Amino acid sequence: ELGAKYKNLQRSFVEVDEDAGETTGYGLSLRLGDVSVTTERDVVHRRDAGEILKTITSLGVNYELGNVGVLRAGYEYVDLDTLVAQGKKGSTTSVGMDFYIPGGTITADVVYSGEGALRSPWANLGEEQGGERSTSIGLGYKMDNDISVLLGYKLVDFSGMEAEERQATATAEFSIRF
Structure with a gap:
């Protein structure tokens, strides 16, 4: 298809x-x-x-595991030429799994975002490039398309930045949608 x-x-x-x-x-x-x-x-x-x-380019792969669920992986890249002046995140990598259970779906996700220069093929791997990196972990339960519960945690790491700009931040999220 x-x-x-x-x-x-x-x-x-x-x-x-x-x-x-x-x-x-x-x-x-x-x-x-x-x-x-x-x-x-x-x-x-x-x-x-x-x-x-x-300019945003993304690629996603889903693998159906029969009646068990769906394994998901994705990558999103934002064109660095426009972001250099803005100092924003350049790429996002995600991995997730949907587990089918009677009455709904349990979803688990891990998302990593960071400056594109940190992972670009032309960057020197041993050099610290600076910038912000964040990792998010989410666990959700979806009863149907209209009702869901999400528990999320996000850690933002500024360790690659100058000392006076550094501060690690952690956030937790709980949301109910209906």
Whole structure:
């Protein structure tokens, strides 16, 4: 099974975040048996100025484990050229598992985000590149599409930054959606 999509999201109100813009993107998906692969490329831009704010490329792989659940892995890369001046995260790697149980699904996820230069192939592996890295762990229970409970923990590590800018931060999250 092969799929394709195109999206064009336009702002319908004034954004609080000046870095927000309109998004245009496309994606492809391929499903072969129990394995599905998706890739997307989105460009966030300001239509008025014709300025590209960032380009996001993502790749995801899902593996169906029969009636047990789904194993998920993904990678998202934000174009560094636009982010260097902004000092924002460049890439995100995620691994997760959905476990099917009677009456719902239990979801477990681990997400690692950081400056793209930390993991780019052309970066010197032994050198400290600086910047922010964060790790998130989530555990959720979804009863159906409308009711879910999430318990999350996020650790932000600034150890690669200058001493006066360093401070590790941990956050915990509990949310109920219905």
